[in-house]
Every structure is written in structure tokens, then in C-alpha cells.
Amino acid sequence: MRVVTLCGGESPEREVSLASGWSVARALVERGHEVVLVDPAATVPVLAGPLRPGDHVDGFAVGKEPPSLSERQRLRRRMHAALTGGPVLDLLRDAESVFVALHGGWGEDGHVQALLEMAGVRFTGAGSAACAAAWHKGRAQAVLGAAGVPVAERVLWRPRAGEVPRDVERLVAAGPVVAKPVADGSSVSVHRVDSLSQLAQVAAEVHSGGVELLVEPFLPGREFTVSVVGDEVLPVVEIELTTPVFDYAAKYQPGAVGEVCPARIPAGLASRLQELALRAHRALGFGADAYSRTDFRCDSGGEPMCLEVNALPGLTSTSLLPLAATGAGWTYPGLIQRVVDLATR
Template sequence: MRVVILCGGESSERDVSLASGSSVARALLERGHDVVLVDPAAAVPVLAGPLRPGDVVDRIAVGKEPPSSSGRERLRSRMHAALTGGPVLELLRGAELVFLALHGGWGEDGHVQALLEMAGVRFTGAGSAACAAAWHKGRAQAVLGAAGVPVAERVLWRPAADEVPQGVKRLVAAGPVVAKPVADGSSVSVHRVDSLPQLAQLAAEVRSGEVEMLVEPFLPGREFTVAVIGDEVLPVVEIELTTPVFDYAAKYQPGAVSEVCPARIPAEFAGRMQELARRAHQALGFGSAAYSRTDFRCDPSGEPMCLETNALPGLTAGSLVPRAAAGAGWTYPDLIQRLVDLSTR
């Protein structure tokens, strides 16, 4: 097939996306596809290609910190122009499939999917409506809770406002909390907060922007994630942390955490989380042609609570979905081919 890979983009996960794109390109070439690697937010969008089986694609490493947000508006302007007209759009329309290796921002909140849908372009992953439903953590957790997926109590808070909501103060007084952007990925800007003075410091750091935060109790138990590929639920992955939260640096720096798949847990417990992940996948509108990854952390009694469901989870060689695929006996190229097959059947 002629496949265009979209990666990079304008979000805080830009570096992760570029690394995913290069990994996906190598896998597609190994499976005999022709590939063009495109970053729609770059000044020169075509990063590589046309590539044919046997060609070499350089690996891209992920830095310790997410890229600065200072140039985000410029990246968004380029990205919008590339996806709505000109040679990039023609390249997408000429492909048999667009493989979305974008993470976060417009690549995961439904913007890019909506543009591709309007252009009549076939792409991997969920459609615009499901992506939008999953992207806002507050609204997604409301949907999941209504569907019977256990979620923690949560309060939304915009630090730019003068007053800290009473609900946030109550949660902090009851014990540690986690504060994170209500719409972001790769655990960017995730903070553990132990006191009101620490909360005030966090508010001062983020007050300059219009960031909406989600505040929820810190869950002290074990952390797990479950991927759903079409109609198939993969083995549970346990994330063994050496830090209080699974933040950006822990996710993408080798050796920062241990990821065990299949998780060393009783079969009944694993099956329960797999069923919850399937229920989350379906409740948010992910169909049999889509894939997702649902994250859990256990409360003090050991019960798994759903943190979020990711519409376009990372696809670097060390990401969690490839780790789960390996636990199911799939190679990385097997996984990527299955994602292609979901979109073309």
C-alpha cells in the first residue's frame, strides 16, 4: 500500500510523535509498504520519502522534557495550512491510507480526524467524535462512570481564576491529590500536591495560561494499563514506579520504570481490568476499527480506578501498547500491520 504517516504536530507530545512516526515507518517498510513520513507542522513537511522496502529510516530519541509551548501557535498555523490545502493535502488524498502517529493536541482531540473525514481520506484509529470524547478527561470520566467503569472523585479547576474551589480544598485537606491538565497527554505537567501552600505555588506557575486542571485524590496503589485493538483486548501491563506519578520523564527515559507484561496478578483481577478497558473503549465510541489504551491505578483497598482512555497512545518501540502486544506474542511490525488492517477491512 501507499501509506502516509502523520507525526510531529503541534502538541507537547511532538517529540514522542516524531519517534512513533519513525518506528511505524520502519515497521511498514518491513511489511512491504511504500511510505512517506510527514510532519504537517514543520516548515518542510515531508520528512522522508517516498520510501520503499529496503530503505533506511533513522531512529528518533525522545528528550527528557517536553518541547516548549512558546512556538505552538506557529506550529498550529503551519499544520492547519498543510491539512486544508496545497501539496500535503494532495499527498494525503493520493495515499491508500494515512497512518496517524500524532499524539496529543490536534492529533488526538479530533481536529485532524475531522479534517481528514471532510477530505474523504482513510486513516488509522478512532474517528473525530470518539477522539473528542476521550480527550477531555473530565467529560470522559463522567461518561466512563455512567458506563460502570470506576473512576475517582474529581474537581475541575482553572488556576487563572481568583479562588481555589472548595471542592479542591476539600480534596487536598483529605490527603495528597494529583493535579494535571484536563486535556493533555504523555503525563505532561502531572503534579502530586500534598498541601494548600503547594497548591498555591502550582497555581502561580500555571496562572499565566488558560489551563484547566483536573484535581483528584492521589491513588497509592499499583498502576496498570490495558490496550484494546479492534475487538481484541491485550494482556495487562503493570507499571512499576520509582516515582510518585508516571510523568513524562518516567515514561520516556530508559530504565526509569519497569513495565511488566503480562502483569503478575491473579487471572480474575486481570480479567476484570480487561473487561473494564473494553467497556471504556466502547462507552467512548471506539469501534471495532479503532484502538485505545486505558490506564488504571489502584485505591488504598486495591480496587482499580480508571484514570483515562487514550485514543492515539504512543507507538515508540518502548511504548506501552507495543509492550502489551509483545505480551500477546506479537512483534512490533505485527502490531502496526494489525492497525493498518483494522482501517482497511
């Protein structure tokens, strides 16, 4: 097939997406496809291609810190222009499949998917409505809670000058809590907070950007993640943390945390986590043609709580979905082929 792989983009996960894109391109070439790798936010959008079987495909290393987004508006202008006209849109329309390896921002909140839908382009992963539903953690948790997926109490707060809302103060007093952007990915800007003074520092960091925070109790138990590909639920992965939270640096630096698949847990807990992940996948509108990864953390009593559902989980060499696929007996190229097949069947 002729496949265009979209990666990069304008979000804090830009480097993660570039790493995913190169990995996906290599896997597609290994499976016999012709691939063009495109970063719609780049000055020169076509990064490589057409790549054909037998061609060498480079990799991309993710840095220890998310990149600065001082140029985000410029990246967005380039991205919008590339996806709505000109040679990039022609490439997308001419492809037999578009593999969306974008993470965060417009790539995961439904913007890119909506543009591709309007252009009549076939693409991998969830559609715009499901992406939008999953992207805003506050609204997603409300839907999940109504569907019977356990979620922690949470308060949404857009820091401005003035007092901290009483509900936030109450959670901190019962603390500790976790404060994170309500719409972001790859654990960017996730903070454990033990006091109001610490919370004030976090609020000051995000105030100028107008970021809305989600504040929820810190869950001290074990952390798990479960991936769903189509209608198939993959083995549970346990994330063995050496830090209070699974942040950006821990996610993308090899050896920073332990990741065990299948998780060494009782069969009953594994089945429950898998059932909850499939329920979350469906509750947010993910169909049999999509894939997702649902993250859980247990409370002090060992009860798993859903943290979020990822519409476009990472596909780097250290990402959790490929690890779960390995636990299911799939190769990395086999996983990528399955994702393509879901979108083209």
C-alpha cells in the first residue's frame, strides 16, 4: 500500500511523535509498504520518502524534557496550511492509508481527524468525536464514571489572580494531590502537590498560558495500563515507579522505570482491569476500527481508578502499547499492520 505517516505536529509531545513516526515508517517498510513520512508543522513537511522495502529508515531519540513551545502558533499555522491545501493534502488524498502518529495537541484532540474527515481521507485510529471526548480529562472522567468505570474525585480549576477554590483547598488539606493540565498528554507538567504553597507555584507556572488544571487525590497504589486494539484487549502492563508520578522524563528514557508485561497480579485483578479498559474504550466512542490505552492507578485499598484514556498512545521503542503487544505475542511491525488493517477493512 501507499501509506503517508503523519508525525511531529505542534504539541508538547512533538518529539515523542517524531520518534513514533520514524518507528512506524520503519515497520511499514518492513511489511512491504511504500511510505512517505510527513511532519505537517515543519518548514519542509516531507521528512522522508517515498521509502520502499529494503530502504534504510532512521530513528529519532526523544529528549529528557519536552520541547519548548514558544513557536507553537507558528507551528499551528504551518500545520493548518499543510492539511488544508497544497502538496501535503494531495499526498494524503493520494495515499491508500494515512497513519496518524501524532500525539497531543491538534493531533490527538480531534482537530487533525476532523480535517482528514472533511477531506475524505482514510486514516488510522479513532475519529474526531472520540478523540475530542477522550482528550479533555475532566469531561472524559465524567463520561467514564457514568459508564461504571471507577474514577477519582476531581476538581477543574483555571488559575487566575485570587483565592484557590474551596474544593481545591479541601482536596489539598486531605492531600496529597496531583495537579496536571486537563488537556495534555505524555504526563507533561504533572505535579504531586503536598501543600497550598506548592500548588501556588504550579498555578503560577500555568497561569500565563491560561491552562486549566485538573486537581485530584494522589493515589498511592500500583499503576497499570491496558491497551485495546480493535476489539482485542492486550495483557495488563504494570508501571513500577521510582518517582511519585509517571512523568515525561520517566516515560521516554530507557530504564527510568520498570514496566512489566504481563503484570504480576492475580488473574481476577487482571480480568477486571481488562474489562474496565474495554468499557472505557467503548464509552468514549472508540469503535472496532480504533485503538486506545487506558491508564489506572490504585487507591490505598487496592481499588483501580481510571486516570485517562489515550486516543493515540505512543509508538516509540519505549512506549507502553508496543510492550503490551509483545506480551500478546505480536511483533512491533505486526502491531502496526493490525492498526492499518483496522482502518482499511
